[in-house]
Amino acid sequence: MGVVAVCHNRKKTAPMKLKVGLTKACALIQGASRGIGLALVDELLKSNTDQLVIATCRNPRSSDGLKSLMENYGERLKVFPLDPTVESSTIKVAEMLSKQSTSIELLVNCTGILHDSKLRPEKRIDDINIENLIELFKVNSISAMLAIKHLRKFLLRDSRSVIVNLSARVGSISDNCLGGWYGYRSSKAALNQLTKTLSIELQRNLPLNVCVALHPGTVDTQLSQPFQSAIPKEKIFTTQTAARQILDVISKLNSTDTGSFIAWDGSKIPW
Numbered sequence: 001m002g003v004v005a006v007c008h009n010r011k012k013t014a015p016m017k018l019k020v021g022l023t024k025a026c027a028l029i030q031g032a033s034r035g036i037g038l039a040l041v042d043e044l045l046k047s048n049t050d051q052l053v054i055a056t057c058r059n060p061r062s063s064d065g066l067k068s069l070m071e072n073y074g075e076r077l078k079v080f081p082l083d084p085t086v087e088s089s090t091i092k093v094a095e096m097l098s099k100q101s102t103s104i105e106l107l108v109n110c111t112g113i114l115h116d117s118k119l120r121p122e123k124r125i126d127d128i129n130i131e132n133l134i135e136l137f138k139v140n141s142i143s144a145m146l147a148i149k150h151l152r153k154f155l156l157r158d159s160r161s162v163i164v165n166l167s168a169r170v171g172s173i174s175d176n177c178l179g180g181w182y183g184y185r186s187s188k189a190a191l192n193q194l195t196k197t198l199s200i201e202l203q204r205n206l207p208l209n210v211c212v213a214l215h216p217g218t219v220d221t222q223l224s225q226p227f228q229s230a231i232p233k234e235k236i237f238t239t240q241t242a243a244r245q246i247l248d249v250i251s252k253l254n255s256t257d258t259g260s261f262i263a264w265d266g267s268k269i270p271w
Contacts, residue, residue, distance in 0.1 A: 025103040025156055026052040030084060030147050031110035033057035035221040036166065038065045039243035040108060045073050047247070052102070056082035056093060084111045084143035087150075094150040104154040106250065108164045109144035114184050121181040133183045140187035145194050152202070160208050162250055165195045167213035167261065174270045192261055192271060199259035210258045214249065216242045217264040237264075 027044050031037040032055035041055045042065075053076060060066055060079045070077050080096060083089040097104075114121060119132045144165045155161040169175060171188025192213045199211035218231055219242040237245070245264045252266060261269040 025105040026054050026078075027106040027108070028054040028056070028104050028151065029108050029110060030056050030082065030144075031112070032066065032079075033060070033063035034065060035110070036216055036219055036239055036242050036246070037108075037110035038063070038069075039239035040110065040246065041066070041069060041077070043240070043243040043247055044106075045069060045076060050076075051105075052076060052078065054078045054080065054097075054102075056080045056084075058083050084109075084147060085138045087146050090146050090150045094154075097151070097154055102154060103156050104151060104161065105156055105159075106162050106164075107148070107151060107155070108166070108246075109147055110166050111139055111143045112166060112168075113139040121184055123180050125182070128182055133186075136183040136187040137190060140184070141190040141194060144191060145198070148198060152206075155206055155209060157206060157208075160210065161206065162253060163195075163198075163202075163209065163211040164246070164250060165191055165211075165213050167191050167195070167215055169215045169263070169269060171213075172261065172269050172271060195261075196259045196271075203258065208255065210253045210255060212253065212257060212259070213261045214246060215261070215263045215269060216246055 027048075029037050029040050029044075032041050037055070037057070041053055044051065044053045053073075055066055055069075055077065056079070057063060057066070058081065060081055066077075066079055070079060080093050081089070082093050113119070113136060119135065120127075122128055148163060155163075168184070168188045170181060170185050171192050173189055176185065195211060195213040199209075202209045202211055217237050218235060219237045219239055221239060242264065249262060249264065249266050261271060263269050
């Protein structure tokens with residue numbers, strides 16, 4: 001499909017509600033071993049009593065949370081190993097979905113990195129390191145596009161489908177008042193641009209699809225823990241609260257929202 005800048009005035013459609021009782025269409029959560037991704041899997045399994053949920057992560061065997069959910073929900077939860085930064089890994093998952101004749105109603109990309117044993121958010125320009133920047137863009141920006149590149153053929157065509165790429169408010173250029181965090185900010189800004197561009201392309205062949213970037217708020221995960229001391233406790237969400245808020249936003253999305261940057265409370269964030 002070629003990329004041509006086309007804008008359409010779309011009629012507003014009814015809000016989406018995740019379906020109950022589906023036998024083929026599923027919800028797929030990428031980056032589901034822990035944190036928000038794991039909580040989304042849990043909430044989807046609890047709220048939709050018959051829907052198939054597919055969870056992907058690098059090493060499913062290391063996720064006690066996924067193991068517990070598999071024991072509780074059996075065949076309703078499928079777990080596939082997937083390294084989101086390796087394209088061949090995504091291709092393998094697509095091949096497995098093809099064998100199962102599975103369609104996707106909801107695809108959420110939760111993969112993200114801010115810090116690890118070698119990587120720390122930059123406070124000033126002198127802290128920029130090319131290897132770290134490349135890693136941030138691979139994980140925070142490119143991985144979501146690799147997933148959609150190979151999984152979009154499974155999206156529902158005759159009814160609503162939703163793609164959500166978890167972003168961050170610090171990826172907003174106009175909202176940047178503090179500076180710092182060069183790599184994380186720019187990789188999330190790149191994800192936002194990629195999401196917007198993708199939404200335009202998808203509308204040509206999947207007019208019922210909604211594709212958005214979503215800021216989940218500050219959530220109590222490994223990603224945010226080193227920085228929580230500067231944030232009021234009441235503004236830090238548990239992963240379960242964040243998951244419920246995300247699903248609530250998703251349930252209210254319609255075709256006029258596609259290509260938007262949305263916060264956990266449903267408000268629009270400026271680019």
